[in-house]
Every structure is written in C-alpha cells, then in structure tokens.
Amino acid sequence: MPNIMIHVYVLTNQHQQFLSKSGEWLDGREPNKLFRSEHKDVTINQMFxxxxxxxxxxxxxxxxxxxxKGQPLIPTEALADASGADPQDEPEIPPAAPEEVPPQQNPELNPQPAPEVAPEQTPEVVPEPTPVETPAQPDEHVSKSESTA
Known part of the structure; x- marks a missing residue:
C-alpha cells in the first residue's frame, strides 16, 4: 500500500512570505515553487x-x-494581502530616530573642568633621634704584649 501524504510542512516568515525550493522568500501564491516536506524534522532543519x-x-x-496535485494548500489568512504592496517595504516597527542631544549638553563640545579637591593633609611624622655611636675602643684589659703575639 503506498504511503499517502495528507499534509506537508512549509516555512513562513513575519512578512507572510514562504520559503521556496531555491531558498528565496515568495508570496506563496505559486505552491508548486514552495519548499515543503512531509517530515517535520526536515522542515525544522531547513528553518534553522x-x-x-x-x-x-x-x-x-x-x-x-x-x-x-499534491501541492500545499496555503490558508488565505497566511498569505500576504493582495494590495500588491511588498511587505518588505513596510517594516512592522518603524526604526526609531536617535535622540538628539542639545549642543549645550554635549560633553565633547563643552568640557567641564574637573572639580577642585582640597589635598588631604598628610600626618606629620617626627623622625626618631639618631642614636649616638661611639667609636670602638680597644679593650683595656688586653695588654700590649698579648696583642702582638
């Protein structure tokens, strides 16, 4: 008994376009050109x-x-509107314009001087008095004759 497909999986994007066999995004009105697979895992791999x-x-x-004819029946709600407008020409979210900074607030144009900070007082260190050294004296106990021997 032959394996009869009752449904297939196709890929669609946020612009209501469908992936073709050649990897392009089409409006889906020509189902014979669309990528399709009866296997969900194959379609998921193609999605990645x-x-x-x-x-x-x-x-x-x-x-x-x-x-x-064995071609996918694309639901009408999944197709792009028939107005002829290219959905890629109309972004869903208009790009936000960057906020302009008034020139008087631009730190590059008007650099601010660094705030003056009073130097910290370093604690006064009192040096210790230098010890008085006396030159070494020869022992008085040693006689002259012992030292020359």
Whole structure:
C-alpha cells in the first residue's frame, strides 16, 4: 500500500512570505515553487538553515493540507494581502530616530573642568633621634704584649 501524504510542512516568515525550493522568500501564491516536506524534522532543519542566512527573520512552521496535485494548500489568512504592496517595504516597527542631544549638553563640545579637591593633609611624622655611636675602643684589659703575639 503506498504511503499517502495528507499534509506537508512549509516555512513562513513575519512578512507572510514562504520559503521556496531555491531558498528565496515568495508570496506563496505559486505552491508548486514552495519548499515543503512531509517530515517535520526536515522542515525544522531547513528553518534553522534559513535563519542562519538572515537572523532578523522570525520563521514559523505551517502545516498545510494537500490539493489534488499534491501541492500545499496555503490558508488565505497566511498569505500576504493582495494590495500588491511588498511587505518588505513596510517594516512592522518603524526604526526609531536617535535622540538628539542639545549642543549645550554635549560633553565633547563643552568640557567641564574637573572639580577642585582640597589635598588631604598628610600626618606629620617626627623622625626618631639618631642614636649616638661611639667609636670602638680597644679593650683595656688586653695588654700590649698579648696583642702582638
């Protein structure tokens, strides 16, 4: 008995585009060009490969039934709107403009002098008096005759 597929997995991104067999992102209106697999693990591996090429994509797995030609039936809610607008032209979140710093607050343009700090008083160290050394004197007990011997 032949193995009959009842559904396949396809990959879609946040722009409602679908991964093609050639690795491009298409609108999904030509299901014969789409990447598809009956095996979920194969599709997950393909998702990781596509995401390493473009890490900004949010790729999802979509399970689709098959039409009578064995091609995936893409749900209409998963397709991009038919207005003809390219979803890549309209970012979901508009890029935020960096906040401008007024020139009077720019530390590079108007460097502030370092605050003056009073030097700490070092404790006064009183030197110890130098010990008085006396030159060594020959022993008085030793006689002259013993020292020459």
């Amino acid at each position: 490969e596509a995401n390493t090429r473009d890490v900004s994509l949010r790729i999802e797995l979509l399970q689709c039934d098959l039409n009578n």
